[in-house]
Amino acid sequence: MSSPAVELLDIHKSFSRVKANDGVNLAVARGEIHALVGENGAGKSTLMKILYGLYAPDRGEIRIDGKPARFRGPADALRAGLGMVHQHFMLVRPFTVVENMLLGREGVPPVLPMDRVAASREIRDLSGRYALDVEPGAVVEDLPVGVQQRAEILRVLLHGASILIFDEPTAVLTPQEATDFFRVLGGLRDQGKTILLITHKLDEVMQVADRVTVMRAGRVVGERAVRDTSPAELARLMVGRDVALGRVEGEAPAGAPVLEVRSLGVRDSRRIARVNSVSFQVRAGEIVGIAGVEGNGQTELVEAIAGLREVEAGTIHMDGRDVTGSRVAQRQRSGLVHVPEDRQRRGLVLEMSLAENLLLGRQRESEFSGRVLLRAEPILRMARRLSEEFDVRPRDVSLKTRDFSGGNQQKIVVARELGRAPRLIVASQPTRGVDIGAIEFIHARLREARDQGVAVLLVSADLREVMSLSDRILVMYGGRVVGEVPGRDAREDRLGTLMLGGAA
Template sequence: MEKQAVLRMEHIMKIYSNGVVANEDVSLDLEEGEIHALLGENGAGKSTLMKVLFGIESPDEGKILLNGVETVIKSPQDAIAKGIGMVHQHFMLVSSLTVAENIILGVAPVKNLFLIDKKRAIQEAEAIAAKYNFNIDVTARVEEIPVGVKQKVEILKALYRGAKILILDEPTAVLTPQETNELFVQLEKLKENGHTVIFISHKLDEIKKICNRATIMRNGKSMGTYSVADMSTDDMSRLMVGRQVVLEFDKKPANRTETMLKVRDLIVHNSQGVQKIDHLSFDLKGGEILGIAGVEGNGQSELVEAITGLNKNYHGAVQIRGEDIRKKTIKEIRNMNLAHIPEDRMKSGCAGTLNILENMFSNQYDRKEFSGRLFLKSKKMQQKAQEWIKEYLVKCNSYKQNVGMLSGGNIQKVIVAREFSTGPDLIIANQPTRGIDVGASEFIRKRLLEFRDAGCAIILISADLNEVLSLSDRLAVMYKGRFASVFTEVEKVQEELLGQYMLGIKKDDRLEGAMYE
């Protein structure tokens, strides 16, 4: 039985002003009531295609047909009016407002001519939540609700505005396995109600689980639309990257050396005074990777800030090679051969308006090799930058290109090149492969393993469970500022079990032996 196409994008061509061909003759058709995966590496053109659909970018060629009628979508407002909703990867919510207020924002019901009808706003928000089986307290403030619920609010926002087509941009990136399952149940429900969902994801098994069809993109072109049931994840990844991605690594057994990092009784509060780390203790030896899994916001960022010296407002002790670092400046700590790949690459990882070379040297411009008494040794730096660009496979025109112009994966490679080129003994990698393409992720993971084999101590914090499971020698789960559990035999860990620890359903009490002596 042929279902009706609610949306057709035909032969979309989009060339950005800097000459990048983001979409080349891409076509996409959506059937009513399907979950359609849009799959592709970073920079493959998925985002551009969705921006065209949502009215953020206008296509240079091609047309869009909504329910068979050719339409021009001028702006996001226009897209919303035409029944297209988008749930962005980074939530677009106002934290100090309630869930209901966020849902009705911009289309608030009014009483007495000019006052917001608060009661009706709550009723309407509750009604729409109930209709789609979203179990949500609409009077809660957004800043107080967990990530999974925030995402529900985003979906409700779109539905409240009458969205028939929902674009979900990597919706599971921040969710626990349990929350992901819950989301999938709700997506099924949306499907039953006749909504059509575009599901953007890197996670092949999720696509396999929930999507009906998948359109695969590579290098700005569509590699075709396939029925998911007829494809294996191997097929998908081959179409996506043009080669098989090795998710299994050849990992030698860990060869542990001396203790590099010692954390004892660490207590950290955030700027609002909320306790984020609660008596945390652990040791880390050279030659091992300590993976830290956990839902975001359970103290991971605070832990990194304490170890890297970004925050000194903590109780307890942090020692690197037996030396207490509390009194040391960030620079001094870094000079103890510490490398840090920060969680937010645009905010604290790089300076977007500076070029690749300048970013690569921001941590080592003052090394004797590169700096004279008064002036920098530009020749030497240029030579090194070119070397690193080659070594780390950074896709760019030259080292003079601004980092902000690169794709996410290439920005991350610039940062990794900078951090790894100093020859670290201790690497703090916080979400090193978040939101970057499979090729770049694989590259970074391999480098991490190489450093481990060379005797480097590594902390790997990641929301990608596959990543921590395949790389870690020890895997700790963080929940509410504590380690809920530690696994020493990482190969045997089930994702489900991990999820239970991540959500605080399970908790182990005695971790001394596994985490520290």
């Protein structure tokens, strides 16, 4: 038997007192898609950074094709045939694909004209061979995210990588793009590339991977052939207990309408109509899910309801009162909370502390502020309580939110919004980037709010999430609501058809 393409032997890595990797062994055979799964903080990222030469292990050995390797940086890893496709693409957005591909190539003299023609030809060749379908002359920022990702893959291939590492590759993709991406992955494998896929989406593992290694708390807790395992088993390994992500029906029938949207029309910042005569209600004690491929008006709809975007036509009522023109602060006072889809741009002030971020939007509540002065003690108490309750790690209320991991940042936003006794929750992608244990927790909190009579509007690109939580599901396509399905008997294929603009 030939030696594995990648072998990590007894890897140890500690940060101060914490063992991020505690004797990890991982073997990836050439030409397989190997998934590495685990919760946030399980040590996946540390392990990959060690493999990619960004961290030096305290102990342990890396072998590439059976030969011991020692990487002092990504450049070494690249020379050994390793390529990393990052979650946030490393492309220069205003440049064309070719220009990006020429960046950082060795042996290109800095002042001579670049040979775009030859480079374009090379890109077309590779793009064709792996069915990547990337046009060399296109400007990166004009491309859909899915194509940008393929450009990123292309760059790694151009650098001669035979082992590709993907870090949460589908986090930024629409379901359709994800399907295309999996096809590309399959193609890469069939052409002999070795693929290491870091994810915490178990259905992805089941769909594309050949083998899977599960990590928990810095150790490998299992390795399986995908055909011999199940999502339930993997979830149990990851979390260390049974996980329930299925549907739980509400306890009481829904009450009076809390949110009522009538014939709403909204334009985006470029004045393009994004929401067209949308009408619906969300009643007390129900979760209404909005399914749809991202970019079909959900963002603008949510911003209009939250008061962040001007309404072009129609009205928004909360508890029977017209709030169409009211300010964000007024809506907050009437009990609206909002988990924004973009936590880094809206939901958090990255340069401010955890405590100050948990105060965001609540700074005028009399509990936390007098007429002039903020009340430091109640703010700290609230911050400690919420970070405990929502298991934000590390539990340090004075740490800047920039320094928390993505999953923990999302928990901070959710903690703040769900922690404030709302009437109406507008949750946009509430579990994006968080691990399965936290998803279960956030889902439970949303259901709990529903059962206490809160109205919940859930917008998610994750169909499973919409299906497992919603009492009713509205499907948006092209800025309109094109269908409504009761959550109880929603089927993925039917929703999928509606989402892509097909008839119900």
